[in-house]
Amino acid sequence: MPSVMPKYEVSHTPPPGSGAIRTFPNVGNVIEIAPYVSLYKNEIGIREAAKQRAAIPQSITERLYNAAPGHYGKVNMPPVAPAKAASLTALGSVILAAIGITGQIIFGGLVFGMITAFALAVLAAIVLSHGG
């Protein structure tokens, strides 16, 4: 069990059937509020957990994951959908990387290589920031 757990604020009413209880042999009861986050039953009540389904921001899920990565893990915490700006940036970086690679193949040189590396670095940052 994690030693440090974050506190929560309930601000939304959940739709019915928005979560599930799962019991794992070596962990205990885990409340899974797919596709957002899993919580331990003894840390927060089922209803309270379900109420938070629409209210848990990414910062909380990251703190939950950091509190007990071995238990919450990648299994029980699917990634949060990226924001619109992040999606457009990712798409733009892929296009820029394609342009850079094409230019590098055709023309060669330092500039196209740097463009490709920059675009890929942006894409890597976006993917890594979303838990990938």
Added chain:
Amino acid sequence: MLDIFSEIGTALVSALVKIRAGSIIATMVFIQLAVTLGDHSRSADEPLKTFFTVVAIVLGAGGVCAMLMFFYDQFRARLSQRTLGSHHGIDEDRNI
């Protein structure tokens, strides 16, 4: 129009996150920089040639480290999945 691009970007990021591709893209960045600088070092003047060669070697080593991190991360994710997931069975699964 912007929404279409946004949806495409969301699908792209979600797919990359799902396969946990962040580390391998970071590896590509390092390798890309190493190849570019290594290639550039061939046409550089003598003092800069050594500099670009050294930087390319350092970035190549960074790429190898990032690749090892990727494999470690994949291994740890699989281990975690086995510990928590269906391998050992889920006793109870009900809706609330």
